[in-house]
Amino acid sequence: xxxxxxxxxxxxxxxxSDAVIRVEEVHKYYDLGEQKVHALRGVSVSISRGExxxxxxxxxxxxxxxxxxxxxxxxxxQGHYILDGTDVSELTKRDLAAIxxxxxxxxxxxxxxxxxxxxxxxxxxxxxxxxxxxxERERRAKDSLELVGLxxxxxxFPSQLSGGQQQRVAIARALVNQPSIxxxxxxxxNLDSRTSVExxxxxxxxxxxxxTIVLVTHEHDIAQYxxxxxxxxxxxxxxxxxxxxxxxxxxxxxxxxTLED
Amino acid sequence: xxxxSILKIAWRALARNKMRxxxxxxxxxxxxxxxxxxxxxxxxxxxxxxxxxxxxxxxxIFVGAGSMNRGGMHIGxxxxxxxxxxxxxxxxxxxxxxxxxxxxxxxxxQIVFSGDNWYTTINGTEPQYFDVRSxxxxxxxxxxxxxxxxxxxxxxxxxxxxxxLFGAVxxxxxxxxxxxxxxxxxxxxxxxxxxxxxxxxxxxxxxxPITTLQKKINGNTWLRMIMVSAKTKEDSYAAQQQITSLLxxxxxxxxxxxxxxxxxxxxxxxxxxxxxxxxxxxxLASIAGVSLIVGGIGIMNIMLVSVTERTREIGIRMAIGATxxxxxxxxxxxxxxxxxxxxxIGILFGIGSALILTNVLNWRVSISIAAIVTAVVxxxxxxxxxxxxxxxxxxxxxxxxxxxxx
Numbered sequence: 001x002x003x004x005x006x007x008x009x010x011x012x013x014x015x016x017s018d019a020v021i022r023v024e025e026v027h028k029y030y031d032l033g034e035q036k037v038h039a040l041r042g043v044s045v046s047i048s049r050g051e052x053x054x055x056x057x058x059x060x061x062x063x064x065x066x067x068x069x070x071x072x073x074x075x076x077x078q079g080h081y082i083l084d085g086t087d088v089s090e091l092t093k094r095d096l097a098a099i100x101x102x103x104x105x106x107x108x109x110x111x112x113x114x115x116x117x118x119x120x121x122x123x124x125x126x127x128x129x130x131x132x133x134x135x136e137r138e139r140r141a142k143d144s145l146e147l148v149g150l151x152x153x154x155x156x157f158p159s160q161l162s163g164g165q166q167q168r169v170a171i172a173r174a175l176v177n178q179p180s181i182x183x184x185x186x187x188x189x190n191l192d193s194r195t196s197v198e199x200x201x202x203x204x205x206x207x208x209x210x211x212t213i214v215l216v217t218h219e220h221d222i223a224q225y226x227x228x229x230x231x232x233x234x235x236x237x238x239x240x241x242x243x244x245x246x247x248x249x250x251x252x253x254x255x256x257x258t259l260e261d
Numbered sequence: 262x263x264x265x266s267i268l269k270i271a272w273r274a275l276a277r278n279k280m281r282x283x284x285x286x287x288x289x290x291x292x293x294x295x296x297x298x299x300x301x302x303x304x305x306x307x308x309x310x311x312x313x314x315x316x317x318x319x320x321x322i323f324v325g326a327g328s329m330n331r332g333g334m335h336i337g338x339x340x341x342x343x344x345x346x347x348x349x350x351x352x353x354x355x356x357x358x359x360x361x362x363x364x365x366x367x368x369x370x371q372i373v374f375s376g377d378n379w380y381t382t383i384n385g386t387e388p389q390y391f392d393v394r395s396x397x398x399x400x401x402x403x404x405x406x407x408x409x410x411x412x413x414x415x416x417x418x419x420x421x422x423x424x425x426l427f428g429a430v431x432x433x434x435x436x437x438x439x440x441x442x443x444x445x446x447x448x449x450x451x452x453x454x455x456x457x458x459x460x461x462x463x464x465x466x467x468x469x470p471i472t473t474l475q476k477k478i479n480g481n482t483w484l485r486m487i488m489v490s491a492k493t494k495e496d497s498y499a500a501q502q503q504i505t506s507l508l509x510x511x512x513x514x515x516x517x518x519x520x521x522x523x524x525x526x527x528x529x530x531x532x533x534x535x536x537x538x539x540x541x542x543x544x545l546a547s548i549a550g551v552s553l554i555v556g557g558i559g560i561m562n563i564m565l566v567s568v569t570e571r572t573r574e575i576g577i578r579m580a581i582g583a584t585x586x587x588x589x590x591x592x593x594x595x596x597x598x599x600x601x602x603x604x605x606i607g608i609l610f611g612i613g614s615a616l617i618l619t620n621v622l623n624w625r626v627s628i629s630i631a632a633i634v635t636a637v638v639x640x641x642x643x644x645x646x647x648x649x650x651x652x653x654x655x656x657x658x659x660x661x662x663x664x665x666x667x
Contacts, residue, residue, distance in 0.1 A: 073580060073660050094584050101582020112577045112664070116277055128266055129582040173581070 019082075020180055020212050021047040021070065026079035028065050039065040040076070041235035049180075052207040053214045054223035057232030064185070066232065067216050071104055071183050072096045084180050101130050105174030107215075109186035111166040113158045113173075119145065120154040123173045130177060144172040148202055164195035171202060175211075182206065184215035188222055194256050200225040201249035225249055271595040274567070282599060285563045288556025289603025289643065290610055293636050295549035297611025300632045302618065303542025305625035310538060314531045316453050317394065317463070320360070320497050321527040324352070324487040324504060341521045342483040343512050346471075349487045355507055358491050358500035363390035364471055365486040368479045372467065373438040374426045381422055382466050383439060385474025386488075391417075391450075393490040401433050401448035404470055412472040417448040419464035440478050444469065494528070501526050553639065556603065557647035564596050564651035575655055576663025589656035596648020597641060604640025608633055 028040040040062045047053055057063040068074040069081055072088055075096075080089050084103060088096065100106075113122045123141040132140070145151055148168040158166050167187060174182055184203070188196035204225060207213050215226065223229050224247055231239040275282040326344040349364040366385045371378050388403045390396075404415040416437065423432050432446045453463040475481050491500035505524050508514075512521060568575070575588055583591075615626040 068661055071580070094586075097579065097582050097584040097587075100580060106580050108664070112573070112580075114574060114577065116273070125578070126581045129578075129584075129587060131263070177582075 018048045019046045020049045020051075020084055021045075021214070022080075022082040023070075024080045024082070026069065026076040026081060028062075028069065028074070029077045039235055040069075042079075043235075043237055044079075045230065045237060045240065047181075047212065047214065049212055050207070050210050051212055052203070052225075052227040053230060054226035054228070055214065055216045055230050055232065056218060056220070056223055058218075060234075061232040062235040063216050063232045067183060067185055067214075070181075070214060071106060072099050097129075101126055102177050103180045105171075105177075105179040105182045107167070107170050107174050107182065107184040107187045109189040111158070111163075111170045111190070113166055113169055115158050118155050118157055119150065119161065119169045119172075122158070122169055123176050125173060126177050140176050141172070144176045145169070147175065147206075148172045162195075163191050164198055167191065167195075167199055168202065171199075171206075175206075181212045181214060184213065186217055187215060188217065188219070194253070194258065196222060197249050197252050197256060201253060204249050267591055267594050268598070270591060271598050274595055275598060281563060285559050285599055286603035286606065288559040289553065289600050289640060290556075290607040292549065292553030292556040293604045293607025293640060294610035294614060295552055296546050296639075297608055297628065297632055297636055298614045298618070298626075299545035299549045300542055301611070301615040301626040301628045302624060303538065303545050304627040304629060304632075305619075307535060307538035307542065308627050309625045310534045311531060313455055314527065314534060317527060320491040320494050320500075321393070322489040322491060322497060322501055322504065323523075323525040323527070324348075324362075324489060324508070325523050325525070326483065326485055327521070327523065343521045344484040344487065344508075345482070346484060348508060348511060349484065351507060351511060352487065352489060352504055356500055356503035358496035358503055360490045360492045361389045361393050362487050362489040363387050363393050364484050365390070365488055366471055366474055366479070366481055366484055367486075368474070370440050370478070372422070372426065374435065377426050379422060379425045383474060383478065384466055384468045385471035385478075386468055387471060390468065390488060393488050395490075396453065397451050398448045399451045400431075401446070403448055403468075409470040409472050412476050413470060414442060414444045414473060414477075415447045415469065416444040417450060417468040418446055419450050419466045420452040421462055421464035422467055423449050439467070439469070442477060497526055497528060553643060557600070557643040560596055560599055560644065561647040561651060563599075564592060564648055565654070567595070568592060568651050568655045571655075572658060572663045572666040575658050576660050576666065579658070579660035580664060585656040588658075589652045592652035592655045593645065593648050596652065597644035600640045600644030600648070601637070604637055604643075607640070608636050611636075 023043055023045045026040055026043045027038070030037040030039055043062070043066060055063050055066065065074070069076055070083075072083070072091075076089055080087055082088070083099065086099075088099060091099070114125070117125075120138070120141050123144050124137050127137040127140055142151070142154065145154060148171050150165060150168050150172065153161065153165065156165075158169070161169065167190075171182075171187075182203075187203075188199055191199065200222060203213055203215070207227075213226070215222075217223050224243055224245075226243060227246060228242050229239070230237055324344070326341045346364050349362045352359055352362040363386050367382055369380065369382050371380050372383075387409050388406055391398070391403050398417070399420070401417070403417055404413065407413075408415050416439070418426075418432060418437075426432075426437070427435070432449055435446050436443050437446060438444070450464070450468075455462055489500065489504065491497040501524050505520065508522055508524075509520060514520060575583075578588060612628055615628060618624055619626045
């Protein structure tokens with residue numbers, strides 16, 4: 001039996017019809033030979049359009065498994081995951097790939113850019129898998145890069161960019177096909193404190209414009225920049241609460257020392 | 262993803278590791294090159310044989326003394342003594358499809374001219390021989406029927422004899438000694454080259470009247486061979502049958518008994534030579550083809566390494582929306598680009614080697630369009646076949662695992 005603790009605000013959202021993500025009693029088992037790992041033990045949650053959610057939890061809490069399912073990289077063993085009105089638990093691999101291409105944007109901890117291609121081409125990559133013609137592809141990619149403030153670095157290779165810039169390219173790539181949600185797995189894990197806040201600023205700006213963002217982090221400070229925190233423990237949601245006294249990244253940046261100091 | 266984009270990505274991926282790509286292609290280059298060169302050699306040899314056979318004369322039929330094994334081997338040639346001069350006359354007179362027949366006997370002797378000597382074949386025949394063989398003279402004229410009737414000591418020599426015995430001296434009118442007997446040279450034959458059917462140098466021969474040969478030199482009364490020309494190529498098979506039945510009749514051979522002679526149509530010889538040539542070409546090509554297989558294995562090996570190296574990249578592509586088919590085609594096309602480029606370079610390499618062989622070894626080479634097209638198709642097939650397993654492996658990767666790969 002689930003013993004999740006939910007606040008009133010979260011209850012309200014569960015009933016909202018504007019849910020981009022609806023997870024219903026999802027279980028995930030992994031078969032490791034003799035052992036069966038019960039990674040998710042009945043998770044139910046609802047995330048509405050325009051929300052900014054941070055998911056936290058220790059290793060083995062199930063948060064990574066949950067993210068993989070949200071990102072359609074994996075299917076739940078039991079239960080349903082409804083994304084933007086579509087129950088993805090029943091879809092074929094091909095359909096899931098299409099959803100990952102068009103409805104979901106990924107940002108990873110290690111940036112995961114292709115090293116021997118330029119920033120522009122990296123951002124174009126999702127459009128190449130969605131049958132967009134050449135001019136449209138370039139236009140969208142350029143717009144995306146503008147959005148993250150890298151309009152003047154189109155021809156740079158990842159090796160020529162700093163960590164923060166690389167992550168911005170990754171965010172631009174995630175946005176190029178105008179997805180419903182942006183999923184970020186420890187996006188600031190490989191960045192220094194100031195750059196981390198710069199990235200959170202971008203996320204906050206995108207969220208202010210209406211983009212739904214779900215990110216996973218183990219850093220409490222970073223989780224505060226989101227509007228809602230969901231904490232996992234032992235395969236279940238333990239806490240689901242709105243953030244109080246949420247910091248604004250752009251303000252924080254003014255107080256933080258720069259790298260030169 | 263559209264084909265052009267996939268092609269570009271494949272090209273980039275191969276260009277990333279130029280050395281590796283070149284080394285992998287080397288297997289295909291050598292394989293295709295070897296096949297092209299071998300087929301070129303084989304077909305060139307075939308053509309050469311055909312030309313030589315054609316140079317022997319058209320519509321030619323050999324009638325030889327002695328029995329013949331099936332398959333065209335001249336076993337027992339000259340073993341019987343039943344072929345006679347009368348047979349040659351009868352063939353000319355009584356076979357409607359025959360244009361002319363020349364009686365032939367031969368021996369090998371040393372011939373001498375002013376201090377030089379040369380060991381060659383002395384053929385005894387009649388003037389119509391040169392028509393039957395379609396063999397014009399470079400100088401002088403053949404001996405006449407009158408020379409035959411009087412067993413005159415006159416000789417017509419081949420180009421090789423002329424070169425070795427006379428050098429720069431004009432042979433016409435000169436006297437040579439054959440078996441101690443003096444002979445006057447009345448003609449020099451045009452050069453014909455090697456005979457593929459008989460396996461000897463056609464120009465290394467001397468022709469004298471058959472009567473002279475048999476009365477003054479070897480004392481035979483029977484013939485080794487009768488060379489017959491049919492009226493037209495189409496007549497040659499009919500002529501063959503007419504000669505066979507005529508001789509069986511003349512030699513009183515009962516039904517069921519083997520002939521004591523053989524009748525060979527030059528067209529048959531050409532056919533046999535052609536088939537033999539084709540078999541040889543096929544054999545050469547197959548051996549060379551083995552190296553193509555090895556080249557293909559090389560491609561599979563490298564593609565497997567490539568897939569493992571790029572596991573992370575594959576994971577990323579899948580995460581942002583590449584389907585299994587997208588990943589599979591990407592790697593398959595890489596393999597095909599490798600094999601086709603190798604094939605194209607291999608074709609050039611093969612043609613190049615063939616040309617070198619032609620110039621250095623004086624072997625004839627014939628490169629056909631068919632061989633090149635086959636090579637192209639084969640290269641593509643090798644790429645697809647050997648690239649399939651690695652491509653499949655790439656497509657089957659689990660994106661989550663792949664993303665975690667270091």
